[in-house]
Amino acid sequence: MIESVGFILAALVGIMIGINLNKFKIERKNLKRLEMLNHSYFKGLNYLLNDDSERAIDVFIELAKTSSETFEPQLALGNLYRRKGEVDKAIKLHQSLISKPNLPENYRTKALLAMGKDYMSAGLLDRAEVLFTELVELEAYTPEALFSLCEVYQQEQDWSEAIKAATRYEVVSKRNMTNEIAHFNCELAENSLHEKDSKKAQNYLEAAFKINPKCVRAKLIEAREFKKSGRWKKAIESYHQSLVFDDVFASEYLEEMSLCYKKINKCEDFKQFLLEFIQSYQGVAPVLVLARIYKNTEGITQAEKFVEGQLIKKPSVRGLDLLIKLNLEKSTSNIKEATKFLVLEQLVKNLLDKKPNHRCRKCGFGAKNMHWQCPSCKSWGTVKPIYGLETE
Numbered sequence: 001m002i003e004s005v006g007f008i009l010a011a012l013v014g015i016m017i018g019i020n021l022n023k024f025k026i027e028r029k030n031l032k033r034l035e036m037l038n039h040s041y042f043k044g045l046n047y048l049l050n051d052d053s054e055r056a057i058d059v060f061i062e063l064a065k066t067s068s069e070t071f072e073p074q075l076a077l078g079n080l081y082r083r084k085g086e087v088d089k090a091i092k093l094h095q096s097l098i099s100k101p102n103l104p105e106n107y108r109t110k111a112l113l114a115m116g117k118d119y120m121s122a123g124l125l126d127r128a129e130v131l132f133t134e135l136v137e138l139e140a141y142t143p144e145a146l147f148s149l150c151e152v153y154q155q156e157q158d159w160s161e162a163i164k165a166a167t168r169y170e171v172v173s174k175r176n177m178t179n180e181i182a183h184f185n186c187e188l189a190e191n192s193l194h195e196k197d198s199k200k201a202q203n204y205l206e207a208a209f210k211i212n213p214k215c216v217r218a219k220l221i222e223a224r225e226f227k228k229s230g231r232w233k234k235a236i237e238s239y240h241q242s243l244v245f246d247d248v249f250a251s252e253y254l255e256e257m258s259l260c261y262k263k264i265n266k267c268e269d270f271k272q273f274l275l276e277f278i279q280s281y282q283g284v285a286p287v288l289v290l291a292r293i294y295k296n297t298e299g300i301t302q303a304e305k306f307v308e309g310q311l312i313k314k315p316s317v318r319g320l321d322l323l324i325k326l327n328l329e330k331s332t333s334n335i336k337e338a339t340k341f342l343v344l345e346q347l348v349k350n351l352l353d354k355k356p357n358h359r360c361r362k363c364g365f366g367a368k369n370m371h372w373q374c375p376s377c378k379s380w381g382t383v384k385p386i387y388g389l390e391t392e
């Protein structure tokens with residue numbers, strides 16, 4: 001309510017200044033009309049201040065029919081309703097502006113853009129698409145309309161249309177959409193793989209690489225397809241390339257890499273790679289993978305020593321969790337000791353369960369699982385694993 005009052009007062013001051021500056025220039029016959037306008041405006045304002053937004057809307061809709069001076073504040077008031085989540089009121093107000101007879105074209109297109117956004121917020125994507133398409137055809141607010149159209153197609157998961165809108169938006173706005181378009185192609189590739197059409201998927205991956213030669217996601221899709229078809233060496237090659245592009249997502253696929261190396265009996269090579277990778281990688285993921293390999297190849301005691309050494313250098317809750325699990329396996333014959341480790345294991349589990357292990361670098365949204373598109377701010381490739389003592 002405070003936000004609303006602030007906005008309304010600012011809008012009111014704006015309109016009153018505009019009215020007063022012109023007051024001395026206009027003829028006497030217009031003064032009466034202005035008085036009526038002011039009266040209506042105060043009436044609407046009074047309803048708003050008394051939290052009676054339904055009656056306030058009716059007053060402002062009547063004003064929209066008779067006056068063009070109130071266009072901007074009413075447009076902004078509608079936008080405010082949308083931001084507050086009262087989309088039905090925003091639509092009602094913007095609709096009244098659009099339906100006003102003899103409305104100048106530049107006002108009409110501005111109101112169309114606002115109403116398109118209202119429809120998007122209300123989840124009425126078909127209607128939003130119609131309005132934004134009309135604006136693009138009219139060449140009015142083209143960058144904003146194309147950007148919003150691209151958002152509509154993303155929500156509809158119509159990736160081909162999203163690519164077209166993003167490509168056109170890139171041209172008119174000069175904003176780089178490389179990252180987004182590469183992800184849309186990856187979405188199409190994933191859909192094709194779901195439909196068992198690997199040829200089509202390969203074409204989409206090639207399109208993703210064409211626009212973003214260092215697309216980690218496309219490289220990972222490629223690696224997983226090689227792995228699925230038993231082409232272990234090709235899969236290993238692709239995983240390593242994705243690490244070169246950006247190793248921030250390594251924790252998502254080091255276990256998969258481990259399996260590929262195992263399949264071609266090259267575990268020693270992978271161990272050497274991990275020992276070097278641990279030096280440069282911020283997170284604990286390579287330590288956990290290497291500890292499991294030590295456990296299988298050299299026994300629990302060796303794995304335990306390795307984890308202890310790494311925990312001193314780089315403390316982490318996940319490292320501690322693994323150390324407890326290794327000790328638990330060792331103490332199966334000692335019930336008293338095993339009980340202690342079980343309690344500790346549960347405590348650490350509770351601690352880890354409460355923490356997200358991925359976070360959007362743009363909006364701060366925390367998630368347990370990996371998302372290529374942030375569920376909160378809708379950015380692409382911004383949700384990344386969190387490194388650090390508590391979350392790892």
Ligand SMILES: [Zn+2]
Binds near residue numbers: 362382
């Ligand atoms: Zn985000």
